[in-house]
Amino acid sequence: MADQPTAFERFTQGILPENPVYRQLLGLCPVLAVTNSMQGAMTMAGAVLFVLLCANVIISLIRDLLKPHLRIVIFTLTIATFVTIVDRFLAAYMYQMSKSLGPYIPLIIVNCIIICRCEVCASKQSVITAASDAVGQSLGFALALASIASVREILGTGMFFGFRVLPEMWPDWVIMVLPPGAFLTFGLLLGAVNWIVAMKKAKD
Amino acid sequence: MKPSEQTMPGDNNRISNFFIFQAWLVLLLASFFGASLAGIQLTLSPKIEANKLNETLEKVPELIFGAEAAQSFAEENRQMDIERQYIKAGNKIYSVFQAKTDDQTSGWVVKSSGQGYADKIELLVGVDAKAETISGLFILDQKETPGLGNKIMEQAWRNQFNNKSTQQPMTAVKTKASAPNEINAITGATISSKAVCGIVNQSLNNLRQPLAKALLNDQNPSDNQPNNHQEKK
Amino acid sequence: MSDTTQQNQPLQDESSEVPVIQVGHSPHLSNESFTTRRMMIDVLIALLPVVGMSVYIFQMYAVKQMAICLVTCLAAEAAFIKMRNRSFSLTDCSAAVTGIILGLSLPATAPWYVGVIASVVAIGIGKVIFGGLGMNLFNPAMVGRAFVMIAFAGVMAASGYESLNTGIDAITQATPLNAFKQMGISTSLTDLFFGLTNGSPGETSALACLIGGIYLCIRRTASWEIPAGIIAVVLIMGGLADIMGSASNWTVLHHLFSGSLLFGAFFIATDPVSSPLTAKGKFIFGAGIGFFIMVLRFFSGYPEGVMFAVLFMNALTPLLNRWTIPAAMGE
Numbered sequence: 001m002a003d004q005p006t007a008f009e010r011f012t013q014g015i016l017p018e019n020p021v022y023r024q025l026l027g028l029c030p031v032l033a034v035t036n037s038m039q040g041a042m043t044m045a046g047a048v049l050f051v052l053l054c055a056n057v058i059i060s061l062i063r064d065l066l067k068p069h070l071r072i073v074i075f076t077l078t079i080a081t082f083v084t085i086v087d088r089f090l091a092a093y094m095y096q097m098s099k100s101l102g103p104y105i106p107l108i109i110v111n112c113i114i115i116c117r118c119e120v121c122a123s124k125q126s127v128i129t130a131a132s133d134a135v136g137q138s139l140g141f142a143l144a145l146a147s148i149a150s151v152r153e154i155l156g157t158g159m160f161f162g163f164r165v166l167p168e169m170w171p172d173w174v175i176m177v178l179p180p181g182a183f184l185t186f187g188l189l190l191g192a193v194n195w196i197v198a199m200k201k202a203k204d
Numbered sequence: 205m206k207p208s209e210q211t212m213p214g215d216n217n218r219i220s221n222f223f224i225f226q227a228w229l230v231l232l233l234a235s236f237f238g239a240s241l242a243g244i245q246l247t248l249s250p251k252i253e254a255n256k257l258n259e260t261l262e263k264v265p266e267l268i269f270g271a272e273a274a275q276s277f278a279e280e281n282r283q284m285d286i287e288r289q290y291i292k293a294g295n296k297i298y299s300v301f302q303a304k305t306d307d308q309t310s311g312w313v314v315k316s317s318g319q320g321y322a323d324k325i326e327l328l329v330g331v332d333a334k335a336e337t338i339s340g341l342f343i344l345d346q347k348e349t350p351g352l353g354n355k356i357m358e359q360a361w362r363n364q365f366n367n368k369s370t371q372q373p374m375t376a377v378k379t380k381a382s383a384p385n386e387i388n389a390i391t392g393a394t395i396s397s398k399a400v401c402g403i404v405n406q407s408l409n410n411l412r413q414p415l416a417k418a419l420l421n422d423q424n425p426s427d428n429q430p431n432n433h434q435e436k437k
Numbered sequence: 438m439s440d441t442t443q444q445n446q447p448l449q450d451e452s453s454e455v456p457v458i459q460v461g462h463s464p465h466l467s468n469e470s471f472t473t474r475r476m477m478i479d480v481l482i483a484l485l486p487v488v489g490m491s492v493y494i495f496q497m498y499a500v501k502q503m504a505i506c507l508v509t510c511l512a513a514e515a516a517f518i519k520m521r522n523r524s525f526s527l528t529d530c531s532a533a534v535t536g537i538i539l540g541l542s543l544p545a546t547a548p549w550y551v552g553v554i555a556s557v558v559a560i561g562i563g564k565v566i567f568g569g570l571g572m573n574l575f576n577p578a579m580v581g582r583a584f585v586m587i588a589f590a591g592v593m594a595a596s597g598y599e600s601l602n603t604g605i606d607a608i609t610q611a612t613p614l615n616a617f618k619q620m621g622i623s624t625s626l627t628d629l630f631f632g633l634t635n636g637s638p639g640e641t642s643a644l645a646c647l648i649g650g651i652y653l654c655i656r657r658t659a660s661w662e663i664p665a666g667i668i669a670v671v672l673i674m675g676g677l678a679d680i681m682g683s684a685s686n687w688t689v690l691h692h693l694f695s696g697s698l699l700f701g702a703f704f705i706a707t708d709p710v711s712s713p714l715t716a717k718g719k720f721i722f723g724a725g726i727g728f729f730i731m732v733l734r735f736f737s738g739y740p741e742g743v744m745f746a747v748l749f750m751n752a753l754t755p756l757l758n759r760w761t762i763p764a765a766m767g768e
Contacts, residue, residue: 070229
């Protein structure tokens, strides 16, 4: 246990150095699918935060009881439960949002970020560390979603969070709201992040 | 250790013990999670159902009386009863909302859906009490191309359907609409426009007679036969 | 680069060098004058009749659109080359060709920003991201056009032409393919052949495309197998449709002369970088494009399918190259 990262390290690593989207390339399905508006992206980020936090805490609490060959079953069971809870809550209290996010909320069950954090951190470390890891990773995920969604929403509709930020005469780049826009934006941003990392390494 | 256990099929007792011993946590968690999910489903499902229904119900006054009349209607705080029925017609089951003011049927709203350009289009059509003219159209759900096909959502386009007769099928035309049953297609989105017309035509074609019949039954409750297709909700 | 190296690994011996694929039989003649620059200038010469025809029909609209695309493509190329710290290489004229083809394939009346964005995307995402000229998978001009086609579908559709007042009737009409697809109106063959119809400036005149295209084939700058494959399949499929009577007033010749079919066959599909290397591969490539053009015209929501057909077959080019490697001498 001595060489495991501390709670604070887990938290900060999740945000940038080990950003789930840009550095680990995990959970790309929602990254591509729900980033055509900031509202959708932030709802997705909130849902992931809730699921990851709950799953990490529960797994960390029962980590000493886990049998190695049955752990994936237990991870999936826990994650699926909390995803269902989020899905039902959205349908009850944010009906329009739940409709526009469609299948992508239930699909959090198979989001690799969550099962990866359960495996890497929660099943090995204390509750506090697992919780701060969950929050750090979720913030990193939210940051990545926000970066893609802001590019796509501003270029695609001239709006940000549903408010107009570009003049009316702005020609909407419809492609940015459509799936190809997601791939292009994510690819270019990923390239930019890799370039920055390479530049940093070269400097050191 | 697992392979060695599996290579001893003769020892049944030991294996069953072994699996229960291994799986107790999974079983415990599963029953615990299952119970909590059942609880959440029980508490939230009425709300979710209400959300789904409200989405339609909110639109009913507007679709029958038009936006302005519906507004003043609401301000005067007049009562409107909306009854949901299921009518089977043309091997489809339609959700139909009967709007009543002062015990008089003032119109019907039909929920219908069909294939659009990209995906299913779900819409509501309002017709008058005798199901003779269209009083309104609303698009509930669509995934048409942003900037082109999704203009079917725009009020100006939808308003073209108002006051059209239900007797003749609507056609979407690319040039200026001249005949009474013609709708101006959205430029660059002819397929979406045609799809909406098609859905409206099909559902009205199927429901025109059942709705008129239902109205007659309502007006003469004496000879009202128990109707198999209607189910009050 | 590492990807390409891995892909080609099984094709060659255990040498650890970057593989050089030689597909032709010996003798390998090397012609000093056969450079990228010469090929690109050939393409520019071949485009002259098309450019002339489009300026004659669309006048200032065509000039403006081509100028915007040309200038932006050259500027984008220069900027991206500088970003990558490469030597300045506008002299190979490839960016100029991309710009002119793009300008000819966009509707002449599309607003200025459409040309600018299409050019930047064509050079940036279509070419430079893959590593510059020679490395690009897709035809840069078509990448740019596809981007604006989806992004600004409203102004790219035929409706963009309506309510414009010019001296020439052509611009106010719907394009022939659109008119047919939406209203079943057929355009006369002579109009289609000479180009007196609406459309993107480069695509309207079948005659100009044929003149330029045949020049390119004679000069061997374009491989004749590609346009031959396209035209053969369009003739077969259009002929079958004729026989089955699915489109009585839109004959196989209408299919051949309308839309950007000939322009695409001679100038776009023949891009040497994004088309296969072997003769057999080229023919299959052309036939595939022809097939998808007809499928898209018959069954899709779009009236024309040349752009998507070319992009789709571009993606299959590496595969075609592998399938059609000629057997080495003596094997």
